Amino acid sequence: MITNYMHEIVKGTGSLLAGMKVTIKAMFTRSHTVQWPRQHLVLPERFRGHIELVPAKETGFPKCFACGNCARNCPSKCITVKGKKPEGAKKKAPTIFLLDFTKCSLCGLCVESCPVKALSFSKEYSLAGPSKQVYSNMDLLTELASPFSSLVKQEKSNG
Amino acid sequence: MKDINLLHIIISLLGIMGIVSVNAVLVVWLERKAAGRMQFRHGPMEVGFHGILQTLADGIKLVSKQLVAPDHADTALFILAPIVSLVPIFVAMMPIPFSSTLLAHETETGLLLVIALGLLNTLGILLAGWGSDNKYGLLGGTRAVGQILAYKIPLLLTVLTIVIMAGSFSLREIALAQHGTWYAFVQPIAFLIYIVCIVLETNRSPFDMAEAESELVAGFHTEYSGMAFSMFFLAEYSYMFVASALATVMFLGGWQGPLLPAPIWFVLKVYFFLFLMIWFRWTFPRVRIDQMLMLGWKVLLPLSLINFLITAVVLAL
Numbered sequence: 001m002i003t004n005y006m007h008e009i010v011k012g013t014g015s016l017l018a019g020m021k022v023t024i025k026a027m028f029t030r031s032h033t034v035q036w037p038r039q040h041l042v043l044p045e046r047f048r049g050h051i052e053l054v055p056a057k058e059t060g061f062p063k064c065f066a067c068g069n070c071a072r073n074c075p076s077k078c079i080t081v082k083g084k085k086p087e088g089a090k091k092k093a094p095t096i097f098l099l100d101f102t103k104c105s106l107c108g109l110c111v112e113s114c115p116v117k118a119l120s121f122s123k124e125y126s127l128a129g130p131s132k133q134v135y136s137n138m139d140l141l142t143e144l145a146s147p148f149s150s151l152v153k154q155e156k157s158n159g
Numbered sequence: 160m161k162d163i164n165l166l167h168i169i170i171s172l173l174g175i176m177g178i179v180s181v182n183a184v185l186v187v188w189l190e191r192k193a194a195g196r197m198q199f200r201h202g203p204m205e206v207g208f209h210g211i212l213q214t215l216a217d218g219i220k221l222v223s224k225q226l227v228a229p230d231h232a233d234t235a236l237f238i239l240a241p242i243v244s245l246v247p248i249f250v251a252m253m254p255i256p257f258s259s260t261l262l263a264h265e266t267e268t269g270l271l272l273v274i275a276l277g278l279l280n281t282l283g284i285l286l287a288g289w290g291s292d293n294k295y296g297l298l299g300g301t302r303a304v305g306q307i308l309a310y311k312i313p314l315l316l317t318v319l320t321i322v323i324m325a326g327s328f329s330l331r332e333i334a335l336a337q338h339g340t341w342y343a344f345v346q347p348i349a350f351l352i353y354i355v356c357i358v359l360e361t362n363r364s365p366f367d368m369a370e371a372e373s374e375l376v377a378g379f380h381t382e383y384s385g386m387a388f389s390m391f392f393l394a395e396y397s398y399m400f401v402a403s404a405l406a407t408v409m410f411l412g413g414w415q416g417p418l419l420p421a422p423i424w425f426v427l428k429v430y431f432f433l434f435l436m437i438w439f440r441w442t443f444p445r446v447r448i449d450q451m452l453m454l455g456w457k458v459l460l461p462l463s464l465i466n467f468l469i470t471a472v473v474l475a476l
Contacts, residue, residue: 009458013351016443023442027196035204 036126048106049122051079051099053140062141063118065091070110070119078103079110094141101135171263175252183396184214189430190437197441221392224385229292232382236290241383241390244283248397251276255404256331258414258421269330270318273405277360280398281307284362284369284379287391291382299378303362303369305448309455310359316463317349317356320470321409330405334413343410348466350410352459354435357402359451361395363436365443366451373445403432 034041053062066083078100083092111119129135188203188211195202203210228237254269256262266272281303288300322328324345325336343350359366370378380391407413407428416424446454 009462019442020438023197023438026199027193029199031196031201032199033201035201 041125043123043125047121047123047125048108049124050101050104050106050127050138051110051119051140052122052124053094053097054118054120062094062097063116064094064097064114065116065118066094066097067092067115069113069115073109073113075107075109076100076103076105097140099138099140101138102132103136167264171253172249175249175263178252178400179248179393179397182400183393184218186396186399186433186437187214187217187392189434190440193434193437194441218389221389222386226383226385226387229382231292233290233292236286237382238387240283240287240290241387241394242283243286244280244394245390245397247276247279248394248401251401252397254330255401256334256408256413257425259331259335261422262331265329265331268328270322270328270333270405270409273330273401274315274318277398277401278307278311280362280394283391283394287383288369288379291379293382295375295377295381296379299369299371299375299381302371302375302448303379306359306362306366306368306451309452310356310459313352313455313459313463314356314360316460316467317346317353318409320346320349320463320467323471323474330408330413334408334415337412338415341410341412346410346466346470348462349470352463352466353406353410354432355454355459357399357406357432358436358439359455361399361402361436363395363399364440365445367440367445368448368451371445399433399436400429403429403436406432 053064055061056063064081064083066081068081071077071079071081080096080098080100081094082096083094085092106121108121111121127135191213192202192210194200203213206212206216228234251273253264254262254266254272256265284303285300288296288298288303291297321333321342324342325333327333327336362369368378370380372378375381380388383391404425407425411428411431413428414421414425416428419427
């Protein structure tokens with residue numbers, strides 16, 4: 001009986017030490033917390049944020065020529081594109097490109113249907129705004145030039 | 160002579176207040192940081208370097224909050240309880256030797272004094288539970304009293320083991336007696352029992368039955384807010400410091416160590432015990448009351464008694 005008693009004590013102490021080993025190990029492993037907004041998540045390649053216009057490499061203007069394929073293919077009807085031909089140019093350029101992100105289901109049909117790959121998913125995940133209107137009427141043309149655009153951010157970090 | 164004594168008292172009290180507050184700030188920070196790291200988080204990061212001033216900010220918030228007493232509370236006891244809990248600390252800190260000369264007041268029976276004053280914390284907790292007219296508070300308070308039954312006798316037996324080895328109740332003498340080897344190596348069983356006992360004594364997890372936030376809201380301090388709450392908080396961390404200081408003196412040779420100056424060695428050893436308690440808290444789940452009493456009466460008591468008797472016999476031979 002007494003050996004049983006001592007065995008229990010030794011076994012119990014051992015199990016306590018095993019638990020303490022787990023926590024001390026955890027203490028010296030890397031923290032999983034990402035300290036937003038000072039740090040940002042590294043998003044996977046196929047992350048789907050709201051769509052954004054892809055700029056042409058040479059000019060920096062959007063590749064989009066306002067054909068309207070994306071708007072026609074959108075099942076939620078959340079894209080509005082209007083464009084006109086600038087003087088002396090061959091192709092049209094978009095004058096209005098509005099996205100109603102509150103309706104968008106991120107299906108990606110617009111990105112797939114674009115003949116010149118002028119649309120892509122952004123990697124913007126920290127979306128918060130003071131009102132619904134901010135996201136029901138996103139102007140992707142100014143988005144391209146705005147400092148909040150992830151494209152501009154990428155350029156900045158590259159340069 | 161009288162003036163010198165008064166000056167002595169004022170200086171030591173100021174020093175102790177400094178230690179109590181700096182210790183609370185540091186230990187709370189250390190605790191939150193360690194808790195965070197053990198759960199793969201960062202812990203406090205915003206206020207000061209890696210959140211070191213977070214406790215200070217929390218303290219300012221607590222001080223500026225209103226103290227609300229419940230309608231049917233026993234107001235006198237309600238106000239008295241945090242004071243009863245905190246004030247003994249200032250006396251209990253007195254005989255703790257930070258080095259062979261750096262101590263506020265040397266008494267022949269320093270060890271007994273500190274242990275006796277440590278018990279007053281439980282009185283404060285009981286008063287808080289009783290005075291706040293809250294069922295959770297009362298349950299927490301009575302639990303704290305029940306907890307004494309589990310740890311006080313083994314605690315005193317291990318302390319007695321050390322006392323008969325050192326031949327003195329004076330903390331300074333006990334530390335000096337370990338000039339060659341620390342008692343932690345001579346008395347490993349007493350050392351382990353004492354560590355369990357200080358966790359029990361300071362109401363720390365896994366023995367935080369008096370607080371038991373998942374069962375009793377916040378236990379004895381459910382109804383407390385503002386400064387009164389922070390006094391309980393201060394008291395808890397200060398009792399941790401005192402209990403760790405006793406452990407340092409009794410088992411790790413007090414301030415003695417190579418190279419570094421004595422007070423630094425002492426504080427380092429104390430913080431080793433404090434970290435150990437924090438480590439326990441974030442590792443072990445809370446035990447039930449019957450399990451705690453079982454541990455106290457069936458494991459700690461017989462082991463400490465046998466250890467005491469063996470030590471006494473060996474010393475007598």
